[in-house]
Structures are given as structure tokens and as C-alpha cells.
Amino acid sequence: AHLDRIAEVEPDVHAFLHVAGEAALTRAAEIDRLRAAGEAPSPLAGVPVAIKDVLCTSDMPSTAASRILEGWIPPYDATPVARLRAAGLVPLGKTNMDEFAMGSSTEYSAYGPTHNPWDLSRIPGGSGGGSAAAVSAFEAPVALGSDTGGSIRQPAAVTGSVGVKPTYGGVSRYGAIALASSLDQVGPVSRTVLDAGLIHDVIGGYDPNDATSLQQAWPSMAEAARRGAAEGSLAGVRVGVVKELNGDGFQEGVRSRFAESLERMAAAGAEIVEVAAPHFEYAISAYYLILPAEASSNLAKYDAVRFGLRVDPGRSTTEQVMALSRERGFGPEVKRRVILGTYALSAGYYDAYYGSAQQVRTLVQRDFAAAFEQADVLVSPSTPTTAFRFGEKVDDPLAMYLNDVTTIPANLAGVPGMSLPIGLAPEDGLPVGLQIMAPVREDARLYRVGATLE
């Protein structure tokens, strides 16, 4: 049924870069046989799942939507993918994204943009626009994304989906093509909080292949969601409204829906408090030094020798082949960030740029620590506006970057964040998202609180 739906809507939506087709049907039939024999690997066996193309898959191309990896099929599965397969979920294909997860609209994909199923003239968010659009267009019930500065939460918000960025280290990054390793996290996109929790439980937990993977037992996120939905109460929960992540520059309908969701939380018994996070206003500036610095280092391996595209006109030196291949293989946004990052890391500038950005990162972490003394969870609109139109920001990198003002602080601090739909903006009829953030390792709180709001 999902493959039929994909065939029907893909010409308009373009959420997928690769559809598994036969392989998915074969695996689904195998799961049916196992279930009939009473040997289904898990209760989720047979559930189809879409996978962001940033995750390595041993049986499908993994390009991160870049020409430089065109056609590359990795020799192994990323851990989150391997865990989904082991639980019997069936990968439907690989979803579109901004090249190397740099962007907020999927307009920087080398293979053409994804369209927002709510309004095809608008962007589905980014970088994980394909995963969110696939879920929102009923091409897949659940999907995987990656979130370095908002790439799960922002696309979820503008497509009316649920998206979760787990605590840094909560889900393995093994086999996730790296953008900025100190910020990247893999997480679920879904239509309900419970569905996200079910996927989170499968993909999460310690992995010796990821040096930053947290060694601890995690409570069940699905259980937390079920409990939240069953109790429907927020009595005793202190909800902190982050002053800096609302107000000027936020669309009217986003603000009114957000205000309404605060009223609903108060009616459910929550205590609403205002918290200040004075350094959040510097978060974007710090992020756009830390991210390019790490990305320029991570992307140095695409040298035309080890992976993917190799442009060699003959009689060229190694340096010329590398330069030509990177020139041809990378898009403009990737080049912009590699140049920025290389500059920020260069001798003489390192302390002024990268060093200061790391200090700001510490201040953002302290803001979170102080805010979480006053509140159990923090909330804000997930994005300043609803889905914008194609072309609106693509030629203005700064405008594109500012769109992430709400989501970036969580990545800088490693705290978990969820976006869930809270209705449509009256002025344009497009989905609005509520962001909930919790302290590090307290991901279950997101699910408990989120489920009471559905």
C-alpha cells in the first residue's frame, strides 16, 4: 500500500531519492511468513520505514544528496538502520535532503527539491525535508532523520509531523554520514508521539561503534508516551517558556497557536513559568563557526580517491584531480561552509573564531542548566514561521540560517528536543509546531508531556 502511495504522489512531492520496491516487498513477504510461524522479530515487524539518505544502507545508494557520492553503496548499515532491520521494519527507500544536511528547505539537494505535501509551492523544511514529507504525505508511517541544528524538528514542524532529536549520544551515529560530529543526532519522524517513541526505543541505546554513545539504560519512550496519553495530566510539571525564542520576528499565527498550547498545558495542570536564556541570541553565530569548522574537516575525505566521484581529464596531478572532483561534486552551500570552516580553523584565527564559538557554546549550556532549575521542560515555537515558498531564501544564506534560531540551542547543549503539531496558522492554513526540550538524558519527559497534548 505504501509503495502504491509512493507511486501516486512522488511525481508531485519528490520525497525519495531511491525507492526499494522489490526488495521491500520481498522482505515484507518474509516477515509475513515469520509472523505466521510465530517468529516475528518484534511487534513492529513489517512496519515500513523511510530512511534519510545521510544514513548508510548496505543495499541502497547513500549519497547525502550530493553528486560527490552519486551511486555510492556503502559496505555496511548505519547502526540505527541495522536495529530497525533486526526488529523487522522494512526500509522503503532513501529520502531527499539538503546536500550533506546543510540547509533548511531541501533546495540544496543536488537532485532537486522535495515539495511540502500541504502546499506544493512551499518547502518541506530541511535538511530532512524528504523524511518529513514522506510521513506527512502518507508515503511512510515513520522515518529516520538526522538533526545537527534542527533538521528533524524544523521539517516535522512545517509538515505537521512529530520529530525528535534525542540527547546527544542517545542514538548511535555509526554509519551516519557526518556533518558536524559534536552536534549530529539521529532520530525519528512520525505522525504521532507514540510512533516516534516506538522507533526511538528500537534505534536508541549504547553502541560500542560510536565513541560518544552513552553507556546507560534508557526508559522506554513509548511507555512514557502511553503514560502521558493515559493520564492526560501535567499536574506538577513546570513548563518554562523561553523568552528569547518567541516574539519579534515570529509569525502571528505561530505565536497565537503557541499561546493556545500554553493555555492547554496550564489547563492540564502545568505550572507555566517564564525563563530567560540570555545567550541564545548568540547561538546561531556560534553554530555557524562550529558547524563549518567540523564540516570542513569531515568533508575532507571526499578527495576523489576513497569515495564517489572522480573527475580525471588525464595528465592531471593528484591535486588537480581532487580540486576538479570537489569543484564538480559539491554544491554552492557545501563549498561556502567548507571555505568558512577552513578559514575559522586556520592558524592565527583559530582562537578568535572557533575558540570564541566554543566559549559561547558553554554559555548556552549554562543558560540551559539555569533554566532547568526553574522548569522541568522548556517550550518554544519550533520555527519562527510556517513553511516558506521556494526561492524565498535560497539566495540569501543569512535568511536561511536565521530560520534555525529556535532549534540550534538544543544541539549546542546536547539536550533532547521534540517538535509536535499544534494546529494550523489561521493566515495561511499551514502547520505550526511546538518545541519541547528536556535536560540531557531526560528524553522520556518529551514523550510524556508531548503525548498529553495530542
Ligand code: GLN
Ligand atoms: N538548517 C541547519 C543547517 O543548515 C540544520 C542542519 C541540520 O540539522 N542538519 O545547518
